[in-house]
Amino acid sequence: MRFHRPGSRSVVAALLVVSVAACGGGGGTFAGGSGVGDPYFPKAGNGGYDVRHYVLDLAYDPRAHHLTGTATITARATEDLSALNLDLRGLDVEEVTVDGVAARWSRAGQELTVRPREAVEGTFRVTVRYAGAPVTVTDPDGSEEGWLRTADGALALGEPVGSMAWFPGNHHPSDKATYSLAVTVPKELRVVSNGEPAGEEREGSRTTYRWRTGEPMASYLATLAVGRYDVRRTATDGGLPVYTAVDPEQAGESRAVLARIPEVLAWAERTFGPYPFSSAGAIVERPEDAGYALETQSRPVFPGAPDIVLLVHEIAHQWYGDSVTPRTWRDMWLNEGFATYAQWLWQEDHGGDTAQRTFDLLYAGSYFPDAGTAEALWSFPPAEPPDAASVSATPVYWRGAMVLHKIRQAVGDDAFFALLRGWAREHRHGNADTGDFTAYVEKAAPGEDFAGIWEEWLYGEGRPERP
Numbered sequence: 001m002r003f004h005r006p007g008s009r010s011v012v013a014a015l016l017v018v019s020v021a022a023c024g025g026g027g028g029t030f031a032g033g034s035g036v037g038d039p040y041f042p043k044a045g046n047g048g049y050d051v052r053h054y055v056l057d058l059a060y061d062p063r064a065h066h067l068t069g070t071a072t073i074t075a076r077a078t079e080d081l082s083a084l085n086l087d088l089r090g091l092d093v094e095e096v097t098v099d100g101v102a103a104r105w106s107r108a109g110q111e112l113t114v115r116p117r118e119a120v121e122g123t124f125r126v127t128v129r130y131a132g133a134p135v136t137v138t139d140p141d142g143s144e145e146g147w148l149r150t151a152d153g154a155l156a157l158g159e160p161v162g163s164m165a166w167f168p169g170n171h172h173p174s175d176k177a178t179y180s181l182a183v184t185v186p187k188e189l190r191v192v193s194n195g196e197p198a199g200e201e202r203e204g205s206r207t208t209y210r211w212r213t214g215e216p217m218a219s220y221l222a223t224l225a226v227g228r229y230d231v232r233r234t235a236t237d238g239g240l241p242v243y244t245a246v247d248p249e250q251a252g253e254s255r256a257v258l259a260r261i262p263e264v265l266a267w268a269e270r271t272f273g274p275y276p277f278s279s280a281g282a283i284v285e286r287p288e289d290a291g292y293a294l295e296t297q298s299r300p301v302f303p304g305a306p307d308i309v310l311l312v313h314e315i316a317h318q319w320y321g322d323s324v325t326p327r328t329w330r331d332m333w334l335n336e337g338f339a340t341y342a343q344w345l346w347q348e349d350h351g352g353d354t355a356q357r358t359f360d361l362l363y364a365g366s367y368f369p370d371a372g373t374a375e376a377l378w379s380f381p382p383a384e385p386p387d388a389a390s391v392s393a394t395p396v397y398w399r400g401a402m403v404l405h406k407i408r409q410a411v412g413d414d415a416f417f418a419l420l421r422g423w424a425r426e427h428r429h430g431n432a433d434t435g436d437f438t439a440y441v442e443k444a445a446p447g448e449d450f451a452g453i454w455e456e457w458l459y460g461e462g463r464p465e466r467p
């Protein structure tokens with residue numbers, strides 16, 4: 001069963017009620033559906049259930065480029081389901097069971113439709129056994145994600161829809177879950193992922209590495225890095241474990257900047273509130289291994305040694321994006337506008353340009369060295385990217401940050417920084433959309449009129465007439 005469900009969550013719920021009623025109510029079960037109605041990625045995620053926990057038991061041999069996996073997904077059905085979908089791209093499915101009983105299944109594109117022997121209700125467990133050569137996914141904007149082969153192993157990056165290249169799941173940011181991973185690789189390699197290590201075992205020529213993520217994580221923030229890393233565990237003054245994994249070629253250049261992770265975390269906690277996860281760190285690959293940095297949860301990935309500002313950007317995402325996660329891909333500015341504004345704040349606090357000056361230069365068109373990017377800043381409103389290829393485009397980052405600066409101008413510094421912290425606290429480990437944000441700001445500063453900021457800066461076409 002394949003159908004699109006455009007519209008908001010409440011519209012989706014209303015449609016479901018109608019469709020069940022239209023069936024005459026007989027049995028009262030229905031197929032979960034192939035998407036959650038994301039405006040840009042309509043087939044991402046699936047309807048009818050909410051994943052609680054993923055157990056991924058994987059083995060990867062880089063030389064053969066072969067992955068074998070067993071994914072055990074514990075989920076709660078939001079309706080009685082006669083069928084449910086998982087997202088999985090490439091790979092061969094060998095067996096599917098639901099609560100231990102073999103289930104029928106079929107595939108169409110990225111949709112793996114599972115038909116359990118009996119309709120599922122309440123909490124259930126789907127196990128998928130699969131194998132094959134995991135694929136690299138090219139995004140609508142031309143960047144690469146999914147499973148990236150590296151000189152000595154592999155790197156999995158998932159924004160926005162790449163994680164379905166290495167495990168079946170509900171691959172939409174609105175469904176967050178906890179994770180347990182066990183990954184077996186040739187003994188000369190290491191495996192690094194999100195969260196905390198949970199042991200390693202050598203058996204013959206292979207080693208199994210275990211990692212656990214105990215806080216909810218959107219699947220696009222899951223990462224898996226296989227290679228020859230220099231792995232270190234340090235801690236902040238407050239005792240937060242910091243795990244770094246660095247490609248040996250990047251070790252020299254990375255040392256000084258990675259040593260500043262505790263300092264950046266301390267600054268970010270003063271600015272944004274308590275760090276939302278139980279460990280921190282970074283993964284540094286070779287520049288040619290990935291085309292961009294990504295804020296993979298608790299352990300951002302960098303293509304080569306980052307500079308301090310890029311490190312600040314990805315660490316700020318731990319609050320804005322990873323803990324407070326967009327409800328759909330339309331809300332991407334809530335990630336990138338905030339992480340970009342964090343860069344401005346860091347520079348302001350460390351002897352660089354003030355956020356006001358950065359804002360003024362952007363408005364004047366003299367911030368970016370090339371006229372094309374300066375012009376692209378005004379190509380669409382940050383809260384309404386025109387298409388899937390634009391969810392990571394310039395206005396989402398820079399004009400998104402300008403929206404935050406306009407709010408700061410309106411309410412003043414004390415109220416603004418309280419607002420940054422309050423937003424992170426209110427939606428900690430959850431999901432939020434642009435409407436939630438504007439409502440939050442209006443409630444936090446009831447004496448201010450934000451209508452002009454929303455109309456011109458957040459939703460308005462073109463360059464606002466006045467800075």
Ligand SMILES: [Zn+2]
Nearest residue numbers: 313317336339
């Ligand atoms: Zn970012």
